[in-house]
Amino acid sequence: MQIFKVGGAVRDRLLGKPVTDIDWVVVGATTEEMLAQGYRPVGADFPVFLHPKSGEEYALARTERKSGRGYGGFTFHASPEVTLEEDLIRRDLTINAMAEDDQQNLTDPYHGQRDLEDRILRHVSPAFAEDPLRVLRVARFAARYAGLGFTVAPETLELMRQLSDSGELEALTAERSWKEISRALMEDQPQVFIQVLRDCGALKVLMPEVDALFGVPQPEAHHPEIDTGLHTLSVLEQSALYKQPLTVRWACLLHDLGKGLTPEEQWPRHIAHEHTGLKLIKAVCERFKAPKDCQELALLVGQYHTHGHRALELKASTLLELLQSFDVYRRPQRFEEFIVACEMDARGRKGLEQRSYPQADYLRGAAKAAREVAVQPLLEKGFKGPELGEALKRERLKALKAYKDAASA
Structure with missing residues (x-):
């Protein structure tokens, strides 16, 4: 032995x-x-x-x-x-x-050892092409070791391409796929994972909704990188740079899926992409049986990220609706993750990675103002049931108006 x-x-x-x-x-x-x-x-x-x-x-x-x-x-x-x-x-x-x-x-x-020294990810034998999970694994290793200069050997990428074309990827279970995807997203350079999947044709099989973003233009004034797919990779890169949790990284990957549905004649504008993208985000989450917290945040970020960017301009009533949508009173952490996802989105633009994002602290302050409205005085005034809920809403709206006035003074 x-x-x-x-x-x-x-x-x-x-x-x-x-x-x-x-x-x-x-x-x-x-x-x-x-x-x-x-x-x-x-x-x-x-x-x-x-x-x-x-x-x-x-x-x-x-x-x-x-x-x-x-x-x-x-x-x-x-x-x-x-x-x-x-x-x-x-x-x-x-x-x-x-x-x-x-x-x-x-x-x-x-x-x-030689391939380690040459920084090459190379398959051992032709039997590599028998296991579709290896496409995801190699892309994950590429994300892990990209910072050390590793790249995928051309002949290995070709085998991955053959696997992607063979229909074998469809045989992967949701659980096995999610295990690899979630691990890859938590690597130092998760954007490399998505890029390698795209290079070998696996992205259009596994996540056609993400693959569809490449080649779709956005207004250059807001997005100097123009291409929506490249923007998505940059947002994912920022989320890793700022050590964000899996929930945020998943939301960053899926936040702009609606732009892939915009008719070409409307390019580079993407009217209501936040709402059109929700069914796609839901489909991707269900395909891989993503955990509930990842699904919830991805859908909320998809729907409200432009609210985050326009936070300083929002009316107090819209701010209140936003806070209610996130249930900030019982789940403050989820709203915090939304805020940082919006910040990663803003930073994931060519040349604007270091630009400040005052919306983040503004939204945190708004949530604090709404949370500090006390329930006890309303109970003492005899409010209960639905009436208590309405009274609480009025007081929170009042608090947000005061907060907004103080912030703009």
């Missing part, structure tokens, strides 16, 4: 990055031998065991063969005869197909 550290732990050590998760492969062992040493079985499809002390996962070396569509369409074979090289060749990228023993002696049959 031989035990090797494999995959990401080896890759990240060689890159000088912190190693968090460690994957282990066991060569030359049987299930019975693992059980005899106290390992606990956890793998449903193939033999994976938990270490009796550390709890880390140890997998028996295995080979795999394509047997059906999609990510799960494989049969696996694990036996003591399977070599380390045979186990490594089934992996996605050469930089993930390295192993080392307990003395840090490297086994690198597919030149992963």
Whole structure:
């Protein structure tokens, strides 16, 4: 029995990055031998065991063969005869197909170390094209390591293109897709993830609503970058630069989908794109079964982001409606995430990345003014039920008018 550290732990050590998760492969062992040493079985499809002390996962070396569509369409074979090289060749990228023993002696049959040094994301073997999930994984690694200068090898991009054209991507489950998408959006350069998906044709299969934004112009006076798709990538880039949470990044990706529906004869204007885009945002969220908080914020940002940009001009009554829509009294954090999404949208414009966004503090002040209206005095005056709600609304409107007057004084 031989035990090797494999995959990401080896890759990240060689890159000088912190190693968090460690994957282990066991060569030359049987299930019975693992059980005899106290390992606990956890793998449903193939033999994976938990270490009796550390709890880390140890997998028996295995080979795999394509047997059906999609990510799960494989049969696996694990036996003591399977070599380390045979186990490594089934992996996605050469930089993930390295192993080392307990003395840090490297086994690198597919030149992963060389590709690390050359900053190349390259597939290990033609079997790469058998697993559609790898399209998303490679795009995610591109987003993670773009800052180090990594790019996707042209021949790997070609295989990704073939996968995108094959119909295999449609076989991915919503859960598997969302897991990769959400992880990719939280990388340092999530815009690279979307760009790589677009480069290989996967974006038009997975998110045609986002793909449709490229080539759609906006008024140059407001959007010097003009192209709506490029603007979306820039907004996503800003959201990562400012370390925003997943909810905000997801909303930033989807906020302008309505512009993809604007008839060409109306370009570069996009009248009511906030409302036309809602059905598209909903469709994308449902397709990937995005978590409820991501869905809610994406829809609210899609509908109200132009309100955010015009915050200083809004009437007090419109401000109040905006605050009510977000339920700022019980869910203040959601309104805060809306504000920063609007700021990322404003910063995601060519040459305007550093421009101040006074609307943010103005909206925070408005929410504070409305929240500070006390309910108790109204209760003491005998208001209750629907009448209490109306009285509270009147007092909040009064408070917002006072706030607006003070801010413009």
